[in-house]
Amino acid sequence: MILARVVGNVVATRKDPRLEGRKLLIVQPVNPEGKPEGNYLIAVDTVSAGNRELVILVSGSSARMADGCKDTPVDSSIIGIVDSVSLDKPR
Numbered sequence: 001m002i003l004a005r006v007v008g009n010v011v012a013t014r015k016d017p018r019l020e021g022r023k024l025l026i027v028q029p030v031n032p033e034g035k036p037e038g039n040y041l042i043a044v045d046t047v048s049a050g051n052r053e054l055v056i057l058v059s060g061s062s063a064r065m066a067d068g069c070k071d072t073p074v075d076s077s078i079i080g081i082v083d084s085v086s087l088d089k090p091r
Contacts, residue, residue, distance in 0.1 A: 002057040003082065004029045006049050010042055018072045025049060025078065027057060032085050043076035044069060056080035 008026035012019075023045040029038040034054070041057070046066045049055050059076045063069060066077035 001079075002029050002059065003032065003085070004041070004043075004055055004057045004078075005034070005036075006051055006053050006055060006078075007040070008051070016073050019044070019074075022068075022072075023048075027055065027076075027078070029057075030054070032087050034085075041076050043078050044072070044074045045078045047078055047081055049078050049081050054082040054085070056082060 004027040006025050007028050010024040010026060012024065024042055025045050026040055027043050028036050028040050031037045043057055046068060055078045057076055058066065058079055063074045063077040064072060066079050069077055
């Protein structure tokens with residue numbers, strides 16, 4: 001699972017029919033402090049995430065197991081909206 005922030009959306013008028021009606025969002029992985037880390041990804045939104053929200057993202061075969069993504073050509077799916085993140089301080 002990947003922690004990421006929603007930074008935009010993608011509008012595609014022509015796409016695989018199995019993606020019809022699916023919202024595609026641009027996300028950027030972040031570290032637990034919320035600082036950007038890594039490249040942008042496009043993910044199918046399964047939880048109605050909004051712009052700038054912190055989300056949980058899965059990729060690969062796990063993405064195809066998300067709600068409504070079975071037999072759909074996806075590599076990344078947003079499966080949760082994060083309310084808060086806390087880390088234990090090192091001793």
